[in-house]
Amino acid sequence: MGVLASAALLLPLLSAAPPAGADAPEAGSLQGQFARAAARHGVPESVLLAVSYLQSRWDGHGGAPSVTGGYGPMHLTDAVTALTRSAPHHSDGEEDPRGDSSRPARTEAPAPVPSADRLPERLRTLERASALSGIPAGELRTRTGANIEGGAALLAAAQREAGLPASTDPADWYGAVARYSGADDTATATAYANDVFDVIRTGETRTTDSGQVVALRADPSVAPATGQVAALGLRAPVAGPVECPRTVACEWIPAPYEEFGDGDYGNHDKADRPASQSIDYIVVHDTEATWDVTLGLVQNPEYVSWQYSLRSSDGHVAQHLPLKDVGWHAGNWFVNAKSVGLEHEGFLTAPDSWYTEAMYRASARLVRYLAARYDIPLDRQHVLGHDNVPGTVTSTIRGMHTDPGPYWDWAHYFRLLGRPIVPSSGPHAGVVTIRPDYDTHRPVHTGCETAGTACAPHGSGAVRLHTAPSGDAPLVKDVGLRPGREDSTTGVNDTGARASTGQSFAVAERRGDWTAVWYLGQKAWFHNPRKRPTAVNGRGLVLTPREGLAEVPVYGRAYPEASAYPAGVPVQAVSPLPYKLLAGQRYVVGDRTPGEYLFAPTFDTTGHTVVRGQEEYYEIQFGHRVAFVKAADVRVSRI
Structure with a gap:
């Protein structure tokens, strides 16, 4: 894979230390901060808690931003402040993501460079929270109580802008919650609001990263006014042959x-x-x-x-x-x-x-x-x-x-x-x-x-x-x-x-x-x-070299034997990795699978072929990565 040039990209803040002045709430105070902010802004406490849980699970993260530049328990976004440079996933120039050694390595293209002044509104909510609450942006980023106040102010503003009263009934806040998501389409805003109200219905209790216990009592009877999303003026998602559950946008x-x-x-x-x-x-x-x-x-x-x-x-x-x-x-x-x-x-x-x-x-x-x-x-x-x-073979590991x-x-x-x-x-x-x-x-x-x-x-x-x-x-x-x-x-x-x-x-x-x-x-x-403990005990299938073998080879892919390839399909080498599974050792078994190779060398799919052999393999948890061994080389038992 070629090295990706000009990979100047956006967020997050990669500093190893949280911003100076980031506070840790006093014992027992975090629950109270949610209660006070909710009362001050006329937001039901359960709504404020559930929104925060969906964003951060009530953690403050020491004042450090999320991957989208969101700060604090309310995930107030300030992506401009979190602007930095990094390289995208497939840009290190070493791994060929296609991973088929019979074809040329994939060559990549330069990544686009985003502009900070074109960030969407969902990445700039901290600025608005500051204007609504009167709290300086620096405090919203670093002070937990201020951050919660800012989130409550955003929810209250969304309710007002929808022409709805500051009701004490959580069910009346569905549209405001959907707006808080920052999503620009109805499906995502709806899925987000549904998740928030699922948290309200089921309740949650958790010890946060500041060591405090926060609790939201379950309210299984809440029935939100889901029709409020229609009035938000959001776009419809891009239509197409999506294959997703209805519960996600x-x-x-x-x-x-x-x-x-x-x-x-x-x-x-x-x-x-x-x-x-x-x-x-x-x-x-x-x-x-x-x-x-x-x-x-x-x-x-x-x-x-x-x-x-x-x-x-x-x-x-x-x-x-x-x-x-x-x-x-x-x-x-x-x-x-x-x-x-x-x-x-x-x-x-x-x-x-x-x-x-x-x-x-x-x-x-x-x-x-x-x-x-x-x-x-x-x-x-x-x-x-x-x-x-x-890795597929030794050279790719x-x-x-x-x-x-x-x-x-x-x-x-x-x-x-x-x-x-x-x-x-x-x-x-x-x-x-x-x-x-x-x-x-x-x-x-x-x-x-x-x-x-x-x-x-x-x-x-x-x-x-x-x-x-x-x-x-x-x-x-x-x-x-x-x-x-x-x-x-x-x-x-x-x-x-x-x-x-x-x-x-x-x-x-x-x-x-x-x-x-x-x-x-x-x-x-x-x-x-x-x-x-750092592990739990269990049972499972394990394998070891069959009797008479001191060691068996380990593979990074389960390819067929040479005799399985039809004319016109080049035989792929069954190349062992530089590891050995030794007699007396045992490894946990995953699937048993026949050797397979998808031959897809051309844009024209008429020449594509799946080669399937008689040789079978077991997938095993061999190290941090999985690996494969030939079924004929091992014996399996349950322990």
């Missing part, structure tokens, strides 16, 4: 399918899934770019493609490809051909540039819909991060992407998916599933801004793996990432000694507060104290 913004000549075309492949090939994986990405830039890139025929983009500010979804077609997004052609790619507006190396609850919820609804449609299990061997997709990274909250995501990560066995189980407490688990990561420099402290769903049961022991090695066998590092993009929430591994040994698992062909230890 989804519009059609197609990726181009265009021929350039000399056998080159972009930016995806036509296919006929699932008739041609099953869809087995959902790949979670972050964009490393803002929403407008992301849409500009996916509509560029010389760039790459994915099925869906999700906006952080309000959870809006854009679909770019029919699900039957194959996007170029995962860097592994076997995975691309059998997956759906979801790009989330966000930044891996900006830990405090947080995602909104609105986007997490919209994403979870979309994934549940896809999983039900294609019978995809809701687990971490099928719902992958881009950082879990394996180092270039594979690392998003969404250690700051994506997989535990919360799986709760929203309806599959919370819970123990299924006792303390002597043969399998563990990683699950530290996201908010309080804060391992040091480095390199968010400068190599070797610590990132801002932040919650994380990742644990580190050591060569011995001690925090002073070296981290385990990844011979694929570092052929010279150097130790792994604490770098935020270094996946060589990292296990993430939801990933399951076979237990190799337990010793006090430490647990060892089989990982990349070696015994790897992580801190797992009984009083504050």
Whole structure:
């Protein structure tokens, strides 16, 4: 992949430290701040609390902005202040997102540079909140109480502008809540308001990042006046063949399918899934770019493609490809051909540039819909991060992407998916599933801004793996990432000694507060104290080399044997990765799948062929990334 030139992009603020003066509310005061702001502006307290929950889950994030420049519990947006430079997801010049070694690597195009004076209104709500409340913008960004006041003032103004009274009944505030979303289309504003009122109906209680408990009592009888959205004057979403659940706001913004000549075309492949090939994986990405830039890139025929983009500010979804077609997004052609790619507006190396609850919820609804449609299990061997997709061959391992990274909250995501990560066995189980407490688990990561420099402290769903049961022991090695066998590092993009929430591994040994698992062909230890565990115990299928084999090769793709290829289709090498699965080691099993290769070398789809062999493979959780082994090489058991 070529290096992306002129990648000057917008937001977020990437500073490792929150702004000076960002306050932490006194114990017990945050609930009171919501109550006082609601009373002062005539907004029902439940509405104010529910809006804040959907934006930030009541967290202040130390005064740092979200990925769309939103500040504080009310997510007041000031994108101009958060203006910075970064590079979009597929711009590092190393990974070929198409991932088919039989075709030329994908060449990318320069990203557009957005202008700060053309930012949409949804990214400039802090300015208006300041005018309405009389509170200086700096205080709205850094003082929690001021931020809540500003959000209440915006809600009250939306109610007045709709010609509605400041009713004490939450049901009368549906239109104001929809307006608060900042969405410019009816579907997104409606989906946002529905989520807010779902929070009101079900209630929530949570300990925030400032250590305070905030509670919203459930009001299951509330029946909002949903017809108020029609009076807001918002546009209809772009019509098209969208494939989304009704519970998300989804519009059609197609990726181009265009021929350039000399056998080159972009930016995806036509296919006929699932008739041609099953869809087995959902790949979670972050964009490393803002929403407008992301849409500009996916509509560029010389760039790459994915099925869906999700906006952080309000959870809006854009679909770019029919699900039957194959996007170029995962860097592994076997995975691309059998997956759906979801790009989330966000930044891996900006830990405090947080995602909104609105986007997490919209994403979870979309994934549940896809999983039900294609019978995809809701687990971490099928719902992958881009950082879990394996390199295709040894030479591509180092270039594979690392998003969404250690700051994506997989535990919360799986709760929203309806599959919370819970123990299924006792303390002597043969399998563990990683699950530290996201908010309080804060391992040091480095390199968010400068190599070797610590990132801002932040919650994380990742644990580190050591060569011995001690925090002073070296981290385990990844011979694929570092052929010279150097130790792994604490770098935020270094996946060589990292296990993430939801990933399951076979237990190799337990010793006090430490647990060892089989990982990349070696015994790897992580801190797992009984009083504050970082994993839950479970059961599962595991595999090990069959009797008589000292080791078996590990692969990054499950391609057919040579004899399966028909005339005219070039045989793809079944190339092992530089790892070994050794006798006595066990790894948790995912799918069993036949070897498959989608031959799609031309713009004209009449020559496309799916090659399917007799050789079968098992997907395994081998390291931070999944891998494949031949079924004939292993035996499977349940522990």
